[in-house]
Amino acid sequence: MQMHIEVSGLVKQYPLKAGLFARSRERVHAVNGVSFSIPKGQTLGIVGESGCGKTTTARLLLRVVEPDSGVFRFEQVENVFALPEEELKKVRSRMQYIFQDPYNSLNPKMLVRDIVTEPIRYRGNVTRRELERKAAELLEHVGLSPADSKKYPHEFSGGQRQRISIARALSSRPSFIICDEPVSSLDVSIQSQILNLLIDLQQELGITYLFIAHNLAVVFYMSDTLAVMYTGKIVEMGLAEELYRNPLHPYTRLLIKTLDPEARKDPLVKNDSGEVPSLIHYPAGCTFFPRCPRRQPKCLEAFPALETKGLNHQVACYFPGQEKGNE
Amino acid sequence: MNPSILQIENLTTEFQTVTHRTPAVERLSLTLRENEILGVAGESGCGKSVTILSVLRLLPPNGTIRRESKILYQGIDLTQLPEKGMNSLRGKDLSIVFQEPMGSFNPLFPVGKQIVEVIRTHEPAVPVKQALERATELFRQVRIPHPELRIQDYPFQFSGGMLQRALIALALSCSPRILFADEPTTALDASTQIGILDLLLERKEATRMSIFFVSHDLSLLGAISDRICVLYAGRMVEACSAKELHTHPLHPYTQDLLAAVPRKGTFKKEKRLYSIQGKVPDPQHRPPGCTYHPRCSKAFDRCRNEEPGLFGEESHLVRCWLYADAH
Structure with missing residues (x-):
């Protein structure tokens, strides 16, 4: 399939401010090697909790924030990140951004x-x-x-x-629009108007979307492909329906459980500590380790690589799959 | 059925603006029973928060409760109570959890100290040391790890979810009979949100208190409430048990709201979301007749001219002319 957008190895670290003369070596690891691609006219949804790097990823693509490393192939451009400012202007008109807050993003x-x-x-x-x-x-x-x-x-x-x-x-x-929480500040009765409009425009104009929202049901509904982010990495990616029916990463499984009204009775959700490791002292092993129900000593060695499991389905976990005795 | 603990009768709360007197809540009557969770649903501007502020008498200076309104708490009319009497109820019998925990604490004092302050305001006889012990125990109850250490922390040292737990600890510190929860989980991530809801339910069972739970999210209310009351443009439009509301919603507004939100496991290919036309009317220009008629797909002549009363039985009330005959 011809990809409209291909991002690989995206990294962004923010240096922490130290004193006036001191030079800090500490860095916040906001985005840690994110790669994905989107076919023309389709939607990639990104889900994850606050601070997982969703919005930073979006900003890096537009070079509102400059990435530390990574390659972004967009239409005929081999690497948007390597373009000089003048060239970038031309490319940027093909990419647009819709912000969360329609009150602050329009000049009064x-x-x-x-x-x-x-x-x-x-x-x-x-x-x-x-x-x-x-x-x-x-x-x-x-x-x-x-x-x-x-x-x-x-x-x-x-x-x-x-x-x-x-x-x-x-x-x-534009041929590519980044929608960063486009409906989360809107009333419930208005949300569907905007979501339907976005879908109609996509079908009519063949626009590619990167769709970010924290409301899981909305992201699942809007996306063709879905990427689940955790601590600046993609931990699972696949077709939205496949991910919903057959989640392999324990974090994805936890997220999907939360969609259920009775979720609070589920031991997986009930025993979740919600503890996220520091993004400054980024651990060597899997960052989901403290919360993971199926953690093993092996998980502390290195962050598992994103591996393909079945058609269009990738997961970064040493022990992917379903828990025994569940479902 | 449990005896009632709070009865709101014919509540009208108005706001005086430069030119107008705008009713935010109009002739609202509802009952909260002991050890019950009453879910109050509605979009912004429909009067959810104003109802809470009216009961607690925390309205801004330009807000007034009309004279014919009654708010009975255990037989006492709160609208008639002098300020001193209100002060002894607020924070003790009646307490509140707001949406934004960061804005609810004073950033300059440790969280524990602020809980001690509330305890000692209502029970001056309690020595500081004992109050601090009680605060630590509350932290344990709301499942904050290492309560004896965290009690000394300042608000900024907590994550959003943990600070919301601390705020609940503060609200529970004087064993309230009614907890008012104003969108307490809207600002939180999905997995954190469930932990907070579970906590509220558990504390409700342990202390036999009642919860007045305000949210715009009908599915969330369905999962935790005993009964739900739907507000639209300052008026109650439907009230029934949580289960009934999701299985047999009667009012077109409730039906439309349920159809406008993506349900779990639905994808854009399968089903288009229902789009409610127009917007919530602004309180100064509410339409005549039924306030929902300009947006309602089932509206007929009568809806445009006459305002419907509440029809149906006590167990399922609905403000809609469609159900006038059944009455």
Whole structure:
């Protein structure tokens, strides 16, 4: 299958601030060798608890934050991370970002028309009339009225603002959009409007999504492929349905258990300590060790590599599979 | 059926803005029974939190409770109680857990000291040392590891989940009869969330207290509540047992909400989410008739003009004209 996006060996460590003159050698290991690929027009979902490196991964791809190492092949570009600034600008218009908070991500002093066409103006050489036509077209595309283009963001509700963010993301005709918690700040009745809109746009325009959310049911619903992240590493990856029906990593199994309303009675969930190792003193072995129900001495030796188990299903665990006597 | 401990009758809470008097909660009547969990569901702006603040009389200065409202706690009308009487109930008989544990503690004092303060405010006779022992025991009850050490820690030294446990310890410190929980797990990760819910249920059984549990998440409420009351635009629209609400929801709003959220194990290929049109009306411009009619797929003429009363039996009340005949 032709991959639209291929990321390999993505690493980002943040140095800890020491004193004024002291040089700290300590580092926070935010993303530790993440690799994945997404076919054109499909969605890769990333799940994991807060602090696992989901958002850092997304920011690295856009080079909002510069990675320490890694390769990012995108369309005809061999490595986006190696591009000089000028070249990067061209590529960036093909990639867009939808933020979690539609209140802080829209400039309150700008007209909606100027917000949604900003990515076009940035590239220059468009007439004012053309911009107006484009703004109306974009707003209609996301289910707003062209008359809305002369309003300010504060005149809209949360769901409508998120539509404006989506219109802005679409304006430069991207082929890849990163959705970072796009519905978590919205009311329940509005969420499905936005999710359906994202699905429709994908089908119509063939856009590839990287979809990040902490609500598991939402990520499972939206994704074709799913990556489960833990302490900056992908511990399991596969087709969403396959992962749901046949989770192999103990952490994935724990996450899926939590979807069940009766989960609190399950010993796997009940006995979970939730203890995450320090990302500063990154342990040599498997980082899930303290919480793992099937840990063995071997797990402390080295972090298990991501190995293929069946079609499109990879897991990083020495003892993958189901517990005995469960299910 | 357990005897009632809190009866809210005809509660209307209004907010005075520069030009308007806006009702946030309108003519709300509900009953909380002893050792029961009452789930209160609804989206932002529907009056969930205002109901709690009205009962505890913690409304901001521009908020007032209308004179005809009654809030009976063990036969005492809280709306008539002088401030001094309220002070002796708050934190003792009636306590609250907020969504954001970071904002609920004073960052400048150790958590243990803040629990001691609450205990000694309500029971001045208790010596500091004994109060500290009680706080340590509470930490043990809420399953914070190494309670005798953690009791001396400052709020910033706790993770989100652990601090939420500490906040619950604080709320439980004077053995409340009613615990008000305002979205206590919304800010937490899925696996942490379940630990907190389990803890609340266990403490409820151990102390026979009642819990008034507010959340926007219907499936979460379904898993822990005895009864659920659904609010929309300041009014109660449906109230019944948690099981009944998930198996036989009557009000179109409840039905739509349940259809709009991805269920576990559903994928976008299989089923499109139901999209509720429009948005929650803003309190100053609530539509005439049934407040849900502009968004309701089953609305007919009567809904647009006349406001429905509560129909059905005590065990399952619904505010919708569709059920007027059955009455």
